[in-house]
Amino acid sequence: MAQSSTIEWTEATWNPVTGCTKISPGCKFCYAERMAKRLRAMGTERYRDGFALTLQPDVLEAPLKWRKPRVIFVNSMSDLFHVDVPDDYVRQVFDVMERAERHTFQVLTKRPERVAAMRHDLPWPSNVWIGTSVESERYEWRSAALSEVDAAAIRFLSVEPLLGPVPNLPLDGIDWVIVGGESGPGARPMEAEWVRDIRERCTALAVPFFFKQWGGVNKKRTGRELDGRTWDEMPTNRRCYV
Numbered sequence: 001m002a003q004s005s006t007i008e009w010t011e012a013t014w015n016p017v018t019g020c021t022k023i024s025p026g027c028k029f030c031y032a033e034r035m036a037k038r039l040r041a042m043g044t045e046r047y048r049d050g051f052a053l054t055l056q057p058d059v060l061e062a063p064l065k066w067r068k069p070r071v072i073f074v075n076s077m078s079d080l081f082h083v084d085v086p087d088d089y090v091r092q093v094f095d096v097m098e099r100a101e102r103h104t105f106q107v108l109t110k111r112p113e114r115v116a117a118m119r120h121d122l123p124w125p126s127n128v129w130i131g132t133s134v135e136s137e138r139y140e141w142r143s144a145a146l147s148e149v150d151a152a153a154i155r156f157l158s159v160e161p162l163l164g165p166v167p168n169l170p171l172d173g174i175d176w177v178i179v180g181g182e183s184g185p186g187a188r189p190m191e192a193e194w195v196r197d198i199r200e201r202c203t204a205l206a207v208p209f210f211f212k213q214w215g216g217v218n219k220k221r222t223g224r225e226l227d228g229r230t231w232d233e234m235p236t237n238r239r240c241y242v
Contacts, residue, residue: 008212008224008232009178010073010106016060016093017078017085018046019053023110026135026161029186032077053084060092063100074107081114091122098125106131108158112145119149129154129235131176136164143170154235159198160212162190167197176208176235181215181222190215195226208233 003013019036022028032051039047046056063072074080074097080090097105105128109115112132130152132142146155147170154175159166161182169177179198181190195211202209211231214222224230 005073005076007073007076009210009234011071012066013073013076014059014063014105015075015077016056016096017053017075017080017082017089018056019049019051020078020082021053024133024135024139025163026110026133026139029161029182029184029188031184034184036077053078053082055085055089057089061096063096063103063105066100066103069102069104071104071106074105079109079111080107081109081111081118083111083114087118087121090118094122094128097128098123101125101127103127105129106156108133110142112142112149116145116148119151124149124151124153126153128152129156129176131156131158131178133158133160134166134169135159135161137166137168140166140168140170143174144172147173156235161188161215162194162198163188165191165194165197167201169198169201171201171205171207174207176210176233177202178210178212180212181219183213183215183217183219185217187216192226199226199231208235210234 005013036047036051040050108131110133130149132146134142134157143157156176157174158178160180162179179195182188199209209231210233211226213219213224216222
């Protein structure tokens with residue numbers, strides 16, 4: 001069965017790769033690294049090497065066996081476009097997603113430049129969404145890199161953990177924006193005005209906006225309401241060009 005997920009914007013996870021390496025400030029308190037270390041300590045064989053990048057070919061075709069359609073976050077415990085994941089393996093993952101057409105796959109990476117470089121070598125069926133992380137103004141360039149992947153049905157931004165203001169978040173060709181604060185031990189604070197700036201920009205450009213959480217050490221206590229309501233907008237197949 002698929003691994004069900006408590007992540008607010010998806011339904012399940014699938015990890016044909018586990019482990020990663022840190023490349024930007026948003027990675028500092030990586031939840032996946034904490035979880036991998038915990039699973040290793042529990043004796044989970046798949047995480048015997050902790051958070052070292054590891055291909056998991058035995059689960060490659062798992063989504064083909066899941067009969068119930070679902071929204072699936074690909075590699076919640078890794079980054080499919082990490083430099084150490086072979087091109088051929090990336091293509092195998094995309095082949096499975098193309099064949100598993102009953103599901104919707106959400107691929108999120110901090111390495112959109114590699115996605116752009118490989119974009120002509122990969123299939124882009126309508127059930128595959130591609131996203132990138134933009135944790136601060138310094139990483140706005142990731143949105144521009146993602147915009148080069150023009151064959152993707154849905155392109156989205158995960159602005160989480162939001163570590164500073166991004167008042168002019170680039171939304172050219174972006175179909176969806178998720179915003180969230182950092183959670184867990186050592187969580188860095190997020191200002192409400194940073195979130196509102198992004199929400200207002202999304203609203204002005206008709207880009208669906210999803211507010212995931214305020215975060216903090218106890219994210220259940222801080223909740224996910226912004227200005228008296230939750231924001232759970234999801235993308236459609238339309239695209240906004242600015």
